[in-house]
Amino acid sequence: MREIRYILVNFPTNLGDTILSFPAFDLIKENYPSSEIDAIVSSKTENFLSYHKFINQIFIYEKRWRIKEKIAFLKRLRKKYDLMVDFKNSFLPFLLRIKKHTPVIRRFSKDIHAKDRYLKIVENLVKKRKISLKAEFVLDEERKNFWYSLNLDNAVFVAPSSNSSLKRYPPHELEELLSFLSSKKKVILLGSKKDSSLYRQISLSSVINLMGKTSFLDVWFLLKNFACICICVDSSILHLASYLNIPTVALFGPTQEEIYGPYSEKSVVIRKNLKCAPCKNSTCPYSGECMKISADRVVEAVEKILKE
Template sequence: MDINSLEIKKILIIDLAFIGDVILATPVTRALKTKWPEAEITMLTVPFTQPVAQMNPYVDNTLIYDKRGIHRGLSGMWQMAKELKQYKFDLAVCMNFAVRGAVVAWMARIPYRLGYDAQHASFFLTWTASHIRKGIKHETENHLEVLEPFGISTEDTSLKLEPPAGAISSMEAKYKQYGIEKGKYYVVCPMGSYERKNIPISMAAQLIREIKSTYPVYLIGGTKEKIELISYAQAGQLSEAHVFAGTLDLQELAVFIKNAAGMVTVDTGPMHIAQAVNCPTIAVFGPTDPTVWGPRNENSCYIYTREQCSPCWGKGECKDNVCIKKIKAKDLYEKLQQYSGH
């Protein structure tokens, strides 16, 4: 079937993964918008990542698949399909290896369905891309492989998020509330999705003391990380007021990172947000591969000691976390000064 002969007016992108995955799908949305500039693009996400999808400049609308709530289980899939059917999408692009998106698109009777061939998804799809990655490359380029059956791509693999006016306005109020001056603070995100990604407290404390000699430092993370982040702050002689753990929603966080002088972070969602809002970023890598997940903006870099056992994705036998501990706080500070221009 020749895709150039298709009349595509409404596209549904199904991305039911994490913050980073939704952001790293930017080139896919860009390529689809370039191919069908008049088409309306909607992204279907889980509830937590919807605010991120809403900041994608190539996405016109967002919908929620609450797979742990009202759309849970097989009956929930039927309900989701019923909801999607009313939008009369022409094309569904399933971004994840999990079969769920392909099944729901099929149940919703979307006529054209593109996705990966993993987990027997081929039965539910019109076109399939191989789930076997072609070499080790950045995840933005990996995501673009889903479009190979269409023969379309983009050379622009940069990430982009545009925070809405409401988030900008609410952050202005919080800047006044906390006495923060835009452009004159640094952000540190020391904790990732699992412990082996984390910057050790002793290293973070030294880094914080170095950084705050230039500008104030703020620690960011989720609500569940608040107690540990307070420990980080105390070790670096910061007050609890410098800990933003669940203090900002995702769109406010994007504004906060965008307006920072720079950020030091581990491999986690806020690192990708920083890239998408063009904040100078120094990323700390140990158990994961920066070739796949690392920052690529000209104002950013990663520090990685390339241990023989890395990447282990947190599943290695190492108990000392040597891949992170070998990194020096002084090196992080010097790189932050270099890339932030301060």
């Protein structure tokens, strides 16, 4: 059997899906510890994956490229790799003439979790099925020291927003939740600069507001080192908290928790009991009623998990 010295991994386009593929990627590294791994990434994941310790080199690929750019990309990578892990199920393994690769025909049961779909994709390429490795990222010492200086130990992290407006936790409910939590614990609010403007009308004086002040690399470091629990909607932060096995309270509305829910050892999903949810739609005729989950329910779930 030919030695697997060079591996190419084609990661999903979006950050959330990429994080869901991490357990499968860990399994590849576990089974090929001496192999050099390069990665094809998108502009959405480049800034995060470029700091991944398992990855030797990244190559950016964009679907919108012209034919000439795509051909140049293929020529650059052709005949270099012994194995390709294609999480996107593209034609790249054939275009790059890589003989050993993940299967093209993929069949999954309807409600299999997204993380487990990626694990099934690589199952025929591995012998060891138990994962002992976990991704590590390089954060510079100055940035680490800055976060350590804030004394954030044992904090509650709240990530109320998502790229999809339908999955966001409403401002009124968030304000009530933060008011109660901050009277008991140190509370850190995570999100983008856009999220900061979305919640600008509520009082955030009682919490440490990091919206728009962190990279996703920072979020990884903060959750890994300081979180006692994470409260979040269906988002990339939820998937990262699950990957890091952080106790999680997940607030779900239009999406299915069976496919995208938390998988931390201590986790719970809260949703409103509505006939229309989960709808899996991109628009809502009911003003996002499914995400109007009372703060009391969230607090109750948090207290229960922290007592376990």
